[in-house]
Each structure stands twice: as structure tokens, then as C-alpha cells.
Amino acid sequence: MAGLLERERSHSALPTVPTVRTVPTLQHIGAIPPQGLKYRHEIKYRISEAQAEVLKQLLRPLLRPDSNADASGSYVVRSLYFDTPDDNAYFDKINGVLYRKKYRIRIYNGSAARIVLECKYKHNMMTAKVGAPLTLRQAHQLQHCEYDQLLRGTNSSPLVEMVRDMALANLRPAVIVEYVREAYVYDVFDTRITFDAQVRSGLWNPGLFDVAGVTVKAFDQVVLEVKFNECLPEPLALVLENAALSREAVSKMAQAQAMK
Secondary structure (H helix, E strand, O other): OOOHHHHHHHOOOOOOOOOOOOOHHHHHHHHOOOOOOOOEEEEEEEEEEHHHHHHHHHHHHHHEEEEOOOOOOOOEEEEEEOOOOOOHHHHHHOOOOOOEEEEEEEEOOOEEEEEEEEEEEEOOEEEEEEEEEOOOHHHHHOOOOOHHHHHHHHOHHHHHHHHHHHOOOOOOOEEEEEEEEEEEEEOOOHEEEEEEEEEEOOOOOOOOOOOOOOOOOOOEEEEEEEOOOOOOOHHHHHHHHHOOOOOOOOOOHHHHHHOO
16 A cells, blocks of 8 residues: 555664664764663654544544543643753754754643653654653752752662763753643554644743643644554554644644744
């Protein structure tokens, strides 16, 4: 079948991490995921609200709602992204650096009940993530770049490794992004489809738990994300193929930073 399904199959091989680099800088080496971490395909589209509603109607019979959704079928995601004083993560994205990564603290529905520190690695349209839960105290320590205090108070291996990396890179809070997510899952190839609407930014306000701090609209459209392992399942590929969507290298973090 010509089209999206074949294009996804052609990208099904996971990227191989090179063992030799012409310019082995710490910035590039640090963006290579830990050994054994699995990459996933990630495709993004920017679509209108009308397109989003039609796609939801077509996809719902094939998918089941994400278990994190509330009675309305959605939930609010808020992320505090970190960057260097020179905005290296932002410019890596803008310049299309082959291997790159970004750190964020993420909460859900404005609650401190679940706080996660994540490092997201990116290679073309492939992604991998490492995450570790945070206490409210640890989240506040990261927001204030109190890396030494946090390291003295934890022995969690993933968390220690990420915090050390953040400290070495001199990362500091850069921008907050919040949106309403409607998510669906398909068990084959661990496929996940999300619709992110009402994307807003806090611009210069880095207060992750400041309820009124995220007020500036970052996108008028809905961000559609499709994530899967080996291959995009054919029933879903056919729906997206017929919608005639165009891939975009959409970054909610980069858009919010560009607005500052």
C-alpha cells in the first residue's frame, strides 16, 4: 500500500548510536540515550480544531481512552522546561541537531500528587525518555537549581544521573508549557495518539505550581502526536493517510521560548 504506512515501515529500524564522532563534544555525547533505552517513532502534525474533531470521530472506534483521562476524556499537562543560559536546547531544536535532548518537570491537572522529572532524547523522528518521580520538595529544589542539596538527599539512580547531568550543563528553568490533552491507545506496537489543545505558556513566569501563571496562547491549532514502536498499525495508518496530513517538526517548548 503506497503512502503513510509504507513511509512508516521504511523508518522502522531503530537508529544506531555511532561509536566514533568527528567532533566528540560533551554537548553531543550527552544527547545520546543510555545504552539499552528503546526508541519510539514520534510523528507530529499541527491541525485545526475542526480536523481534530473529525479525526477523533474516525479513530475512537479503533482506540481506547487513556486511563489517565478524567470524566471529560482529557487531562491537563503542565511542563517546566530547562535550558542553558545560552538556550542550547532551544537552538539545537531550531538548527536540527541530529542528537538532542531536553529536561522537564511535569505535573498533571495542576496537582502535586504526581511530579515527574523527564529527559527526552530525540533522533530525527525517533524519541526515547528516561523519567523519575519527584517529591514536592525535590521539585522546588530543581526549580531553584539547588542541585547539590538534591543530590545529597537522594539515592535514586535515574534521578541522580539526571540531576548530575543538569548540574554539569548549568541548566535553569526556561519556560512553562501547559495544554489540555486527549489521549488514546492501541495495544499493537504500543501505539499512542494524543490531541493537545489550548496550548499556553507562562513566558517569563517559571512557577510550576502557580495556578494563574500560564496565560499566553502559544498555538491556535491542535497538536496531533502519533507514537508507536516498530510500525504504525494499518487501520490507524489508513485513517491518517486519508486525512492528507502534513508532518511538522512541532515543538511546544520551542514555540513558547520563541515568544519570550
